[in-house]
Amino acid sequence: MKAVRLYDALDLRVEDIERPGLPQAGYVTIDVRAAGICGSDLHNYRTGQWISRRPSTAGHEFCGRVSAVGEGVEGLAVGDLVTVDSRFYCGQCEACKSGRTNVCEHLGFVGEICDGGFAEKAELPARLVFKHDPSLDPAVAAMAEPLAVALHAVRRLNPPRGEAIILIGCGTIGGLCGLLLSHLHDGKLLFADLNGRRAEMVAGICTGSAVALDKSQARAALGDARLRYAVDATGSTKAIAQGIDLLDGGGAFALVGISHGKLDLDPNILVEREISLIGCHAFESELADAIALLPKLQPSLLQFSEVLNSLDEIPDAYRRLIDGRTNKLKTIIRIAD
């Protein structure tokens, strides 16, 4: 079967490899229907930072059809349409036992710790596999995982009714946070991105306003309303510092981007304006809720994404995305029906 495997930093190959045999006990085999490219796939390709086995079939955002079921698996059958959890948590450590599977002491991710979804077939523990509405477009079902990441960040931010929120960074997670808030929240939404066209596009889909990270622009967009809540999905320390500066007192700032570098921060700003900084990592139990939201969000999610039709296109797509040559938020590869 065809698979796209990462051998080392900057060494990604499309290969013909042996199909997986019958799944081991507790595992299922999935015929992959669609898979999405994540910013963390690109980061790992560029830096090799999370490579723990060589080669590894990349991809942790995917959906498919169950084609074989191992011994002892309950609740899944051949033919089920499913989407997957990317978090390969241990289930045994203190964090897992207390329900905090996203900060598992041995946490790894599908595609790194085990083979992922950029292949015709994938084999995963049944506990990471969830059925979805069979009428969903596979390109949408493949977005359950990043939607769960966004849902976790939105729930951690927990803005009270009516509060305005600025979304900093209009990539996948920033855009999905905006989309969720446009359905689940009633306050005004502002969108900032270095790529102004992208901010306009996302603001259009999420019925918000595109602004620069600038107090006068934010004020002009909000009228009398105050800006107390923000989400950073860039990981840029400069954007985070500018975002903190924008906030009026008494709110919170959720950080969901992976940063490079250190923040030069005067903690008095947080104290005097009583701003909570909230770190958000992957998701806990939000995947089932994200899957339930997919049918309603399907039209917007399709507008957010571009769709490629072959695994062969992935290495070129990586290079194009790293160079920023896309106006879409998510690149999905259709693999089978």
Ligand SMILES: [Zn+2]
């Ligand atoms: Zn991802």
Ligand SMILES: [Zn+2]
């Ligand atoms: Zn654990």
